[in-house]
Amino acid sequence: AQSVSQHNHHVILSEAASLELGCNYSYGGTVNLFWYVQYPGQHLQLLLKYFSGDPLVKGIKGFEAEFIKSKFSFNLRKPSVQWSDTAEYFCAVNASGGSYIPTFGRGTSLIVHP
Amino acid sequence: GAVVSQHPSWVICKSGTSVKIECRSLDFQATTMFWYRQFPKQSLMLMATSNEGSKATYEQGVEKDKFLINHASLTLSTLTVTSAHPEDSSFYICSARDLKLRENYEQYFGPGTRLTVT
Numbered sequence: 001a002q003s004v005s006q007h008n009h010h011v012i013l014s015e016a017a018s019l020e021l022g023c024n025y026s027y028g029g030t031v032n033l034f035w036y037v038q039y040p041g042q043h044l045q046l047l048l049k050y051f052s053g054d055p056l057v058k059g060i061k062g063f064e065a066e067f068i069k070s071k072f073s074f075n076l077r078k079p080s081v082q083w084s085d086t087a088e089y090f091c092a093v094n095a096s097g098g099s100y101i102p103t104f105g106r107g108t109s110l111i112v113h114p
Numbered sequence: 115g116a117v118v119s120q121h122p123s124w125v126i127c128k129s130g131t132s133v134k135i136e137c138r139s140l141d142f143q144a145t146t147m148f149w150y151r152q153f154p155k156q157s158l159m160l161m162a163t164s165n166e167g168s169k170a171t172y173e174q175g176v177e178k179d180k181f182l183i184n185h186a187s188l189t190l191s192t193l194t195v196t197s198a199h200p201e202d203s204s205f206y207i208c209s210a211r212d213l214k215l216r217e218n219y220e221q222y223f224g225p226g227t228r229l230t231v232t
Contacts (some may be wrong), residue, residue, distance in 0.1 A: 032220075032221075036223075042225070043207070043223055043224060043225035043226050044223040046220075049220065069191070090157060090158070099163075101148070101160065101163060102221060104157045104158045105157060106116075106156065107155075107156070107157045108156040109155065113158075
């Protein structure tokens with residue numbers, strides 16, 4: 001079974017700072033990778049996803065993530081965060097071995113100070 | 115994009131009563147729907163996978179007699195919390211897969227239902 005680790009549980013940044021949230025997974029086969037965001041009081045929204053092709057994926061709101069297969073990683077980045085990026089961020093993985101049912105990381109709480 | 119709705123968005127019930135939560139895919143057909151539970155500041159915990167026309171598959175540790183799931187059509191799944199207790203208070207989220215995007219296995223999430231049992 002696959003598992004997902006998000007090492008940064010709480011991140012606090014000032015506006016305009018750069019962001020990188022770590023995500024590592026454990027599964028030896030082909031995976032699909034996702035980053036979701038949950039703004040306070042709102043539902044999960046898909047930020048970006050990787051299925052195949054270019055390992056550098058660009059998503060909404062200026063976010064991007066890079067799939068590094070050799071490191072089993074899919075880190076999320078944003079060059080300059082805004083106060084409105086304050087939210088919970090979840091990394092998720094699904095794979096054929098798990099019937100494509102996603103496994104979520106425990107999430108990272110990001111607080112951006114204006 | 116694909117839209118998933120949940121009803122109600124929040125509900126308060128007394129201990130011992132049952133509560134039904136609906137999950138609908140509004141603009142697509144979903145062969146599979148998923149039910150998650152989310153505790154404050156924690157990740158989503160998969161409770162069960164619901165396939166249209168068949169019995170739900172429950173994750174280990176989830177009581178199937180307490181959390182009744184019905185997937186009667188390609189656009190509707192329901193979760194009934196029976197004989198609710200305060201420890202069942204939580205945020206329940208459903209998600210659905212688009213039949214036409216089967217090869218991608220992407221899920222679309224509903225807005226969640228906040229259940230408070232008093």
